[in-house]
């Protein structure tokens with residue numbers, strides 16, 4: 001049976017190119033016939049290229065941008081040289097279809113962009129500069145060359161935007177679904193690196209941007225997917241009007257390079273830092289545990305976008321819970337010494353949300369009515385997510 005979900009489509013305006021994509025359902029691993037719709041081009045079976053042909057084809061449009069990339073794709077290894085007195089940062093992420101993404105509503109181009117960005121975010125979270133990525137794919141039969149090209153187009157745009165080089169990877173057939181593994185290499189001067197362990201009593205806690213938007217975007221996409229599945233209307237158009245921002249935050253997150261740049265400009269060196277991938281609660285507890293401290297964050301200081309608030313109201317969800325525990329915001333959470341108060345107060349990309357305390361004070365959120373609520377990690381967990389299915 002060939003089951004293509006072709007009635008769930010949308011176009012995000014601010015992707016640099018047309019991103020309307022129609023996607024194969026992940027329940028069906030038979031080869032797809034995507035050319036039923038006029039905007040889908042002819043399809044090419046990946047096996048016609050062979051593995052090396054595929055790699056050559058996909059990586060052709062990735063120029064080398066960094067001096068530290070001595071050799072990129074095309075030899076047994078990439079060769080990287082950051083020079084002396086520089087430390088190498090390495091981070092890797094595995095994305096599995098059905099666990100981390102649902103192709104019913106995630107366009108492949110966005111998925112490619114996001115797969116790169118989430119890795120870069122980890123390098124920025126160490127106060128480093130990402131330089132190189134490797135990309136490995138497991139591809140099942142229902143994906144054609146044109147699908148993988150869309151995925152790589154998203155990756156190419158991300159690499160261009162953030163100035164990183166694609167220097168290697170691997171591809172293989174997969175029995176079912178799409179598997180994406182991205183590794184990012186970056187660099188930093190030894191003294192610039194910020195760990196999770198450096199927060200001290202009386203430090204100030206700051207977070208960039210706003211929280212909960214990506215999570216509310218996911219809730220909206222999930223809702224529209226369910227509606228689409230129920231009504232089985234060929235012309236079903238999900239209604240995202242007025243909610244573009246939260247959809248964008250879910251499908252096309254950005255790494256906060258600008259926050260790092262602003263801190264450098266203002267002469268701020270955080271004592272501890274993380275990116276918010278699993279939810280603010282979870283990340284705060286990581287910093288508290290790893291630094292051996294406690295914290296107080298103030299509910300009325302948690303930055304929340306208007307669209308996030310509207311969506312929470314529409315879905316009858318607790319807004320602060322969504323902001324504290326919703327993941328995938330990729331904002332930066334960091335602590336600075338109290339003496340830097342005036343500097344962080346001048347930051348445009350981040351705001352103060354609380355303070356670090358002695359460890360025996362525990363980790364609490366101070367509510368608007370001055371109650372203290374213990375912070376618990378309720379962030380997203382891939383292992384429990386898999387168990388629930």
Ligand SMILES: [Mg+2]
Pocket residue numbers: 121122125274275276277
């Ligand atoms: Mg991280």
